[in-house]
Amino acid sequence: LKYTYERRASNGQPPRLHLANVICSKPRAHHGSVYCLDWSCNAADGRSWLASGSNDKLVKIWSCEEDGTFAKSPPVELAFHRSTVRAVRFFNQTSHSGMYLASVGGGAHGVFVWDVVQGVQVCALAGHSDSIFGLDAAEEPGGQLLFTSSSDGSARCWDLRVPGGETARLIASSGSHQSAVHSVATHPQNTGAGLLATGQEDGAVKLWDLRARRVIREYHHHTQDVRSLAFHRSGWLLSGSFDGSVGLVDAEDVFLTDPIATFQGHLGKILQVKWHPQEPVFVTTGSDGAAKLWSMASSD
Numbered sequence: 601l602k603y604t605y606e607r608r609a610s611n612g613q614p615p616r617l618h619l620a621n622v623i624c625s626k627p628r629a630h631h632g633s634v635y636c637l638d639w640s641c642n643a644a645d646g647r648s649w650l651a652s653g654s655n656d657k658l659v660k661i662w663s664c665e666e667d668g669t670f671a672k673s674p675p676v677e678l679a680f681h682r683s684t685v686r687a688v689r690f691f692n693q694t695s696h697s698g699m700y701l702a703s704v705g706g707g708a709h710g711v712f713v714w715d716v717v718q719g720v721q722v723c724a725l726a727g728h729s730d731s732i733f734g735l736d737a738a739e740e741p742g743g744q745l746l747f748t749s750s751s752d753g754s755a756r757c758w759d760l761r762v763p764g765g766e767t768a769r770l771i772a773s774s775g776s777h778q779s780a781v782h783s784v785a786t787h788p789q790n791t792g793a794g795l796l797a798t799g800q801e802d803g804a805v806k807l808w809d810l811r812a813r814r815v816i817r818e819y820h821h822h823t824q825d826v827r828s829l830a831f832h833r834s835g836w837l838l839s840g841s842f843d844g845s846v847g848l849v850d851a852e853d854v855f856l857t858d859p860i861a862t863f864q865g866h867l868g869k870i871l872q873v874k875w876h877p878q879e880p881v882f883v884t885t886g887s888d889g890a891a892k893l894w895s896m897a898s899s900d
Contacts, residue, residue, distance in 0.1 A: 624669040626662070630654035640690035640699055640716075649716060651701055653685025659703045661716060678714060680724070682707025687735035690716075691744050702746055706731035711748055711758060725758050733827070734784035734799070747796060749781035755798050757810070779804075785829035785837070787851065795851060797837055799826025805839050807851055821847045821859045828873045830882070836860075838882055840870030846884055865892050 632655040640649045650662040650670075659678040663671040683706030690701050698717040704710075709732060711725040725746075734749030743761030750756075783799035796808040803822035806815050822841035830838045835852030848861045866886030875882045880896035 623667070626670060629660065629662075629675075630656050630658060632656035635684055636687050638688045638690050638701075649690070649699070649701075651688040651690065651703075653681075653688045653703060653705065655684040657681045657683060657685065657705075657707075659685055659688060659701070659712075659714075661701065661714075676716075676719065678703070678712070680708070680710075680712040680721070681705045683731070686731070686733045689735045689737050689746075691737040691746075692739075700744075702735060702737065704732035704735045704748055709750070709752075711735075711746060713746075713760070723760075727756055727758075728752050728754065730780075733780075733782040734829075736784050736786050738786040738794075747784050747786055749784040749798055751780040751782070751801075753780060755781050755784055755796070755808075782825055782827050783829045783839075785831050787831045787835070788833050795831075797829050797831065797839075797851065799829050799839055799841075801825045803841060803843065805829070805837070805847070805849070807837075817851075817854075817857060819847070819849055819857070819859060821845075821849075821862050827869075827871060830873045830875050832875045832880070832882075833878075834880075836875075838873040838875065840873040840884060842869040844868060844870060844886075846870055846873060865894070866890060 629652060634652050634654050636653040638651045648664045650664055652660050660675040662675045663673055665671055685703055685705040688701060688703045690699060692699060698715060700722065701714045701716050703712050709728045709730060713722040715722050728750040730750050730752035732748050732750045736747045738745045746758040746760060748756050780801040781798050782801055785797045787795040794810060796810050798806050803824050803826060805819040805826055807817040809816045822839065822843055822845060824841050824843040826839050826841050828840040835850060837849050837851045839847040844866060845862050845864050847859045849859045850856050866888050868887035870884055870886050872885045873882060881893065883891060883893050885891045
């Protein structure tokens with residue numbers, strides 16, 4: 601099912617959006633700003649969790665009830681990081697039962713993996729030489745791959761099928777990226793050996809063929825740091841930039857080098873973009889303090 605972009609703004613003004621109802625909130629959940637969140641809503645045992653990371657250097661794992669509200673039990677606090685926690689990501693290991701959480705940030709320049717069910721650290725992965733900003737995961741036969749991007753100008757692949765996850769495959773070095781790599785995303789319909797997108801500090805978005813470890817397309821519709829990327833299962837790639845714009849490209853169209861659309865709806869930097877798991881709907885958050893929900897219109 602394909603959809604076409606429908607411009608909902610008029611006269612260059614942001615669209616009118618209705619506020620959604622707040623299911624629950626947690627005031628003062630951290631002692632600093634919350635930089636990242638991830639939600640696990642399909643755990644094997646039926647439980648769900650919310651993970652948050654902050655510039656207070658903590659990762660917190662909150663247990664949630666079936667209706668989405670927070671459980672009464674206090675969160676699990678993880679104090680692995682020496683600086684701001686930039687990204688958290690839940691994932692399943694097919695070779696082991698349970699739910700796992702990876703987190704990255706500044707300071708230690710490492711990737712930390714936590715067994716959520718057992719409550720123990722699985723491994724700490726070292727390989728980057730500067731702060732890690734981007735994190736994503738992809739399932740492979742027999743295990744999981746993690747992908748990270750860093751201010752050291754590289755993107756790396758971590759194979760968790762290897763005991764301890766010590767094998768780090770360098771995807772791109774500073775020589776090929778030429779600037780800090782602040783976001784990374786994998787195509788959800790491919791295995792870990794398929795398509796990978798990276799976003800750079802200079803505004804470029806690059807699409808990689810992981811089998812060949814080379815760039816197959818490059819997009820330049822942003823003028824500032826690309827801090828967030830997200831793939832839809834259809835192959836659409838969203839990018840959010842500090843220039844205040846959101847870009848939409850068709851990553852599966854090998855002949856299309858220009859974005860399908862670029863649009864603005866925030867009064868400031870774009871911090872995060874995220875697709876709905878099934879529907880052609882996505883959310884954006886910005887430095888203006890707003891979260892906005894966008895819908896793609898059917899071509900029919």
